[in-house]
Amino acid sequence: MRSKWWGGLAALLTCAAAVLVAAQPAQAATGFSVSGTTIVDANGSPFVMRGVNHAHTWYPSQLSSSLSGAKALGSNTVRVVLASGQRWTKNEASDVSNVISQCKANRLICVLEVHDTTGYGEQSGAATLAQAVDYWISVKSALDGQESFVILNIGNEPYGNGTAASSWTADTKSAITRLRTAGFQHQIMVDAPNWGQDWQFIMRDNAASVFAADPNRNTVFSIHMYGVFDTAAEITDYLGRFQSAGLPVVVGEFGFDHSDGNPDEDTILATAQARGIGYLGWSWSGNGGGVEYLDMVTNFNAAALTTWGQRIFNGANGIKATSKEATVFGSQPSSPAPSSPSPSSSPSPSSSPSPSTPPPSGACTATYAVSNSWPGGFQGAVTVKAGSAAINGWTVTWTWPNGQRFSSTWNAAITTSGDTVTARSLGYNGSLAAGASTSWGFTGTFTSTNTAPTLACTTP
Incomplete structure (x- = not known):
């Protein structure tokens, strides 16, 4: 610059x-x-x-x-x-x-x-x-x-x-x-x-x-x-x-x-x-x-x-x-390339919850994904999605299954206690319209195994 x-x-x-x-x-x-x-x-x-x-x-x-x-x-x-x-x-x-x-x-x-x-x-x-x-x-x-x-x-x-x-x-x-x-x-x-x-x-x-x-x-x-x-x-x-x-x-x-x-x-x-x-x-x-x-x-x-x-x-x-x-x-291509998704605040249909089991009104869901990995380290993201009603804040919690640890985090307020992780929304990404989503990211370390944790998402 x-x-x-x-x-x-x-x-x-x-x-x-x-x-x-x-x-x-x-x-x-x-x-x-x-x-x-x-x-x-x-x-x-x-x-x-x-x-x-x-x-x-x-x-x-x-x-x-x-x-x-x-x-x-x-x-x-x-x-x-x-x-x-x-x-x-x-x-x-x-x-x-x-x-x-x-x-x-x-x-x-x-x-x-x-x-x-x-x-x-x-x-x-x-x-x-x-x-x-x-x-x-x-x-x-x-x-x-x-x-x-x-x-x-x-x-x-x-x-x-x-x-x-x-x-x-x-x-x-x-x-x-x-x-x-x-x-x-x-x-x-x-x-x-x-x-x-x-x-x-x-x-x-x-x-x-x-x-x-x-x-x-x-x-x-x-x-x-x-x-x-x-x-x-x-x-x-x-x-x-x-x-x-x-x-x-x-x-x-x-x-x-x-x-x-x-x-x-x-x-x-x-x-x-x-x-x-x-x-x-x-x-x-x-x-x-x-x-x-x-x-x-x-x-x-x-x-x-x-x-x-x-x-x-x-x-x-x-x-x-x-x-x-x-x-x-002109109009959007009928089959856009994976590298150029249509700009949207909502995830693709494949990442949405099954229609038969939608999140309850006012609730949220959280999904975990690893985007990159190297010996002893990895980068990941958590996507938080509102249910059928708007939410005004969210908290995601999990327990690391293999003793993983964060190296850095962004876009969320993180606290940890041993293997227990608590991630809370910030001032600019806590309010989500019904069905809308936001993401936060991190880098972390692991030893021999890097199993994905099971996430829970709650709202105030």
């Missing part, structure tokens, strides 16, 4: 009022368009982004597995990191074509972004927005005709916290104008300054004029929410001001923790869902520089969800429960 210093920016976030002029109606567009606060796909259907960021330019060999893994876990969009050549090796047009092709094969909308612009004015060697536009023009051949499947994110977090951030408005307008003059008909996404967090409200206060500078009226604003957005009030106020002004906004990056503070991810997810706002979590895998905890999966393995991965994919208002595929891909 990045190494950032936020330097107490949260303290500078205020509730200063801003007058945002309502956006004009979107003009006819090719592919994605804007209608008020809503992103609309090429079929005229509203589209709400639910997905992840993938650091393709640093991990090119992981593209295929990362896209298929993100899709299998319910994503409808992937924001793909590209490089323009100023800081990292340039992704040429042929590679961009491959990225788009693989996104389409996985029925994912592709948000493409140039990462070299990150922190310009504060980050040594960062590219300007003008240089990002030069890059897009140089790979235009790969983008033409893909307007129904690709959204163009001009440059990642294009200014740091220095005085250069004041240039964001003029430079962003210029970038949009140049792209349109060059013939780009794609929906354009623009990131906020201040390392994406807009704590000076430069993007918020000038969004209407930037939108008006786009002759296609097809620009979407992207806010990145980390430590600056550590309270519910800051999150709801910021997003609410865009919607009140009739301007489209998405949360283009966010995490559940960060070196600059602790974002309120529960409010981000809940507010985005309630208001129909897209979100793209950072990031699939491969983080460094002290923010490795932002990996959603370990070593690009979709079967190895981290704490953050469990939260964003399987938690309340998460991707699996709220994502809907873009209609431009």
